[in-house]
């Protein structure tokens with residue numbers, strides 16, 4: 001992210017959602033983005049997801065400046081390089097778990113020859129093998145979110161974008177999903193960028209970038225136990241106005 005600025009609105013009604021925001025994420029990192037409400041987190045995620053464009057500044061992923069791509073190249077980039085895990089799982093109710101997971105690969109031909117083995121591998125990783133023929137309505141929320149995570153992974157994206165992925169899960173399901181994300185990050189070497197308001201959720205990351213008023217405020221890097229990192233995140237969040245510091249939930 002290089003000098004990202006995003007201005008919404010017009011002359012008399014301008015909102016600077018991002019102002020000269022710059023930071024870098026290394027391949028294989030698990031980075032959390034935190035900041036008070038209105039800090040610009042969703043705006044940043046939308047730009048990274050290629051849903052929105054910055055007013056000025058550039059985003060480079062694996063050497064590709066994503067703002068400079070044509071529409072079709074952007075669609076290809078999104079399909080091949082990005083995985084999304086959002087708070088609302090957006091599963092398709094009429095499709096089985098297996099079909100939901102494989103949609104990123106079956107929507108646009110050609111369908112890869114190794115589709116079945118990729119499905120089997122990702123289902124095994126997320127403990128979904130026994131659930132593949134069920135429908136989303138027959139699953140718990142935690143299982144549904146794991147299906148959404150599997151769908152995000154099956155195209156083997158280099159970057160996974162997660163927006164409050166544990167937001168609608170109870171604490172057990174949240175911890176389970178975070179454990180899986182950690183596993184995906186470590187074993188599959190996937191880079192994960194996760195927006196969260198929750199210090200406990202953030203403590204699963206390796207580094208937290210705090211943004212405030214659309215610009216970089218501070219970062220905290222994990223260099224000890226997760227419990228210590230959790231406390232460091234709470235302390236940093238407490239220095240920001242807007243009440244993003246949560247008391248430990250567990």
Ligand SMILES: Nc1ncnc2c1ncn2[C@@H]1O[C@H](COP(=O)(O)OP(=O)(O)OP(=O)(O)O)[C@@H](O)[C@H]1O
Nearest residue numbers: 008009015016017036037038039040041042043044
């Ligand atoms: N489409 C839009 N038009 C005008 N202003 C917008 C638009 N989207 C966001 N904003 C403004 O940009 C700023 C950043 O919003 P953004 O949604 O990125 O914050 P956020 O950090 O994700 O907040 P939250 O934690 O509440 O979701 C806010 O002041 C918001 O009101």
